Amino acid sequence: MKVAIISDIHEDIISLRAALNTIEKQRADKIVCLGDISGYSVPYYNHLDRRNAHECLQLIRSNCEHVILGNHDMHAANLTPGQSPFFNYPDNWHQLDYHERKQIASDNIWLHEENDIDPLYSREDIEYLRTLPEYVVLPSTRGDILFSHYVYPNLSGTGKTFYTYSDEFKKHFEFARQKKCLLSFFGHTHTTGLLKITQKKIRKYGFKKVTALSGENAVSVPSIVLNGKRNGFCIFDMKENTAESFKI
DSSP: OEEEEEOOOTTBHHHHHHHHHHHHHTTOSEEEEOSOOOOOBTTTOOOGGGBOHHHHHHHHHHHOSEEOOOHHHHHHTTOOOSOOTTOOOOTTGGGSOHHHHHHHHTTSBOOGGGTBOOOOOOHHHHHHHTTOOSEEEEOOTTOEEEEESSOTTSTTSOBSOOOOSGGGGHHHHHHHHHTTEEEEEEOSSOOSSEEEEOSSOEEEEOTTOOEEOOSSEEEEOOOSSOOTTOOEEEEEETTTTEEEEEEO
């Protein structure tokens, strides 16, 4: 079975359509979306004429077997993460004004209203987002597989922390073990190609480079959104236990 893994669309409808077209040619059996369907952040993106969060969400819903919440999706739906041991969200978080939340956040978590344009979702879009999980575990004969937007303890990517050294992923591997998963996939980092993380090292694989997956691995997949020349998706071959990234 081939699983296509997409992440970080950020309202780029043109790139999403192109990715789905290429995935069809790759004959993937299912598609998993790792979140951030919305989130057009003014300082980071330059596709104002290509953005359409509503249409992106409709395509995701009709093509993806599993969809996971990203940090921008949580903001759009006025949600707070259930998995957030690094920051204690007050129960009235979304009733507080921006200045109150900024003081409490103390620059530890993203306040997306600072940069994000309203995605203009419908009520039904918001209701759908509010049903989505923060992670999904899929069964496999080689060991179950964990899919999330980012890595534990920052599973949904709401915290501003990004990990760059292999030892910083220790808690994520422990969380994956608790879920009986040897392998995990995540987005959020907008990497070029794939990053394969083990307990001892991080190794980069460019587009069209196949990597074998054995033992405990966490794999970072590229973004769909056009951001320089880095956008693409991942194909995970469950039979061969390999991962490969494809440029859009």
